[in-house]
Amino acid sequence: MTSILFDRQRQGSTSPPLQMLKDALSKETMNLAEAIRTFLHSDPSPGSLLQEQPIAGLMQTSTTRTARVSVEPSLHERLFDALAEVKIMTSKVAMHLDKQWRQKLFAQLDSLHDPDEWEEGEEPLQQESFATFLKAMLAINPERRPGLGLSSLGHLIAAWTTGSDRLTIEFLPGDRTRWVLARAVSGETDRFAGDTPVSRLVEGLAPYRPDYWLRYAEQQDHQPA
Amino acid sequence: MSEQPYKRPPITEAVIDIRFSEDLPAAELEKVSRDFASVYANRETVKNVVAQIGVPPNLEAAPTTQFNQHIGYRLASTDVTELLVLWPATLIVSQLAPYPGWGAFFSRFERDWTRWKKAVGYRKIVRVGVRYINRIDVPVPPEGYIEESEYLNIYAKYPDIIGNVAGYFVQFRAPLNDIECDLVVNSGGVPSPLLNHMSIMFDQDIIMERICPQNDDDIYTLLKKIHEKKNGVFEASVTDRARELFQQ
Numbered sequence: 001m002t003s004i005l006f007d008r009q010r011q012g013s014t015s016p017p018l019q020m021l022k023d024a025l026s027k028e029t030m031n032l033a034e035a036i037r038t039f040l041h042s043d044p045s046p047g048s049l050l051q052e053q054p055i056a057g058l059m060q061t062s063t064t065r066t067a068r069v070s071v072e073p074s075l076h077e078r079l080f081d082a083l084a085e086v087k088i089m090t091s092k093v094a095m096h097l098d099k100q101w102r103q104k105l106f107a108q109l110d111s112l113h114d115p116d117e118w119e120e121g122e123e124p125l126q127q128e129s130f131a132t133f134l135k136a137m138l139a140i141n142p143e144r145r146p147g148l149g150l151s152s153l154g155h156l157i158a159a160w161t162t163g164s165d166r167l168t169i170e171f172l173p174g175d176r177t178r179w180v181l182a183r184a185v186s187g188e189t190d191r192f193a194g195d196t197p198v199s200r201l202v203e204g205l206a207p208y209r210p211d212y213w214l215r216y217a218e219q220q221d222h223q224p225a
Numbered sequence: 226m227s228e229q230p231y232k233r234p235p236i237t238e239a240v241i242d243i244r245f246s247e248d249l250p251a252a253e254l255e256k257v258s259r260d261f262a263s264v265y266a267n268r269e270t271v272k273n274v275v276a277q278i279g280v281p282p283n284l285e286a287a288p289t290t291q292f293n294q295h296i297g298y299r300l301a302s303t304d305v306t307e308l309l310v311l312w313p314a315t316l317i318v319s320q321l322a323p324y325p326g327w328g329a330f331f332s333r334f335e336r337d338w339t340r341w342k343k344a345v346g347y348r349k350i351v352r353v354g355v356r357y358i359n360r361i362d363v364p365v366p367p368e369g370y371i372e373e374s375e376y377l378n379i380y381a382k383y384p385d386i387i388g389n390v391a392g393y394f395v396q397f398r399a400p401l402n403d404i405e406c407d408l409v410v411n412s413g414g415v416p417s418p419l420l421n422h423m424s425i426m427f428d429q430d431i432i433m434e435r436i437c438p439q440n441d442d443d444i445y446t447l448l449k450k451i452h453e454k455k456n457g458v459f460e461a462s463v464t465d466r467a468r469e470l471f472q473q
Contacts (some may be wrong), residue, residue: 003370004423005389010286087305091321093418094306095233096362099323106304131418139420199420218376 016017041074079113082124082154089130096138100144108148128173130156135198136169136177140205150174160213164189167213169201183209229326231471235359235427236324240317241334241448244352248313249345251296257344258298265300265309268344272296277384277411300323309337316341327452335445349438353444356430357460360415361467362422370469371423376467379412379427404450406433408458427462429455 025033073081085107094102115125132157146158151170160167165183173177179201181192196204235239249257258268272294279289294303297312308319363371370389373380381393394413401408409430431451438444 003372003389004393004425005370005391042448050409084267084301084305088321089418091306091323092237092360093321095324096419097236097323101305102323134418 018157028112072146075114075118076115079115079118079124083109083113085127085154086125086130087133089127093134093138112148112150122150122152125150126154130152132171132173132175133175133199135175136171136201139198139202140210141216143216144214162213165213167205167210171198175199177204179205186210192214229469230326230383233471233473234322234324235467235471236357237322237332237355238358238362239320239324240354240356240358241319241330241450242352242354242356243316243338244349244354245316246349248295249348251313253345253375254296254311254313255300257341258300260340260344261300261309261337264340265307267301269299269301270310271297271299271310295423307333314365318324319437320392331445331452334448338441338444348437348457350439350444350458351434353437353447353451354430354432355448356428358429359429361427362417362419363425363470365421365423370436373414373425374464375439376425376470377412378464379410379463401431401454402471404433404447404454405432405435406451406454408432409455410458410462418422429458431455442448444463 050063087106090097090102090105109125138154142160144160144170146160149157156171157175158169158171163184165177165181167181169177169179175198176195177198178195179193182189184190192208195205236340262268275293277291277293279291281288297310297315300309300311301307305322306319306321307435308317310317315326316331316338316429318337320330320333324330349396363376363377365371373378373393379395381390381395383390392414394411396409399410400406409432411426411430413426413429415424415426418458433447
């Protein structure tokens, strides 16, 4: 039995374009390859307008491209585009998300991108940061939903507060996270910080008992280490 | 079968696509797109560009290029899960995840179709398509690989000498003579949006091009038949192990 390997580092190479092989192949073979290429053509779906379908790399034979028409987007359009992109990204994992949490998340994102509150020079939420955020949320599955903020670079920042203690995570592009824990001990504040790939975020936080911030029951029962 | 049999339906996108024999004039399409403002919060203009490059045999003459472009409109709900795309010769109703079930999706199609017909009147239909794109997210076991055949009954088969593969893609087209449609299936491994998961895409497109319905009742009847067939093909194509994942 042949299986599919899980290898996040693997970068698949592709065959050279057919036309580059033209002189090396017979006319019959070229016709056959062209027939297969035509057969494999598949239109992108409407939801892919803002994002490439994941299978696109296997089927980039089309010369058709669709894009939003706008010469120079206004602030309102830029903010709308950023929001639309991350909402479509959310839809791709929506089956794994709680409905109420998704609605609350969208309300928070809408609020963060309110054109009336927007200041000159700020960057809207970056898709790559949001992809890291989604992976982290689905991995740690927090009962308590975080407050959200945006860095000046458009990175999403999530914060959980219990009393005066605080867990803050910044979601960076490239599946990286940066986090800080602050807690009061005997009238002083201890701080711990880390910088880990999102795939090791749970392990990185584990020594500090993050459930103190992330779960309801844990707040009364346990203090962080 | 109940309206929504799964706790976590793997549907990432559902689409109903109606194509017409002739383009709607640009001004009329623009006006129609504004008629949907009360039911879709967002509206944007989109452009579809098709580039054709002609290369004469043995390069006896200079290559030629030709660009064809269409202006369309893309309308979306506030959460961008409900989409309506209007092109000069196409009306597309699309639902991104979370999928609310056929009843809600079909009702939205009926609503939009009625509004469209009221605005533009009868136009000859040449194609009706229903497409469902599913993604099965499989947790990666400690051994670091999954057997696709444990989740889908449609997969690529290889000789042992090849060993494990890093990716695959399968496509086939089959006539569905009982409903006079054609089925196109795309399936393969895709990057997973979840940590420590692998994902398998299962994309079903059921198309009617042979004898297209021209009135509302016949269109709705056909769509319901296609939907039932789609469900039958899906259930026959996934395994119990995949169904378990949709319930977790």
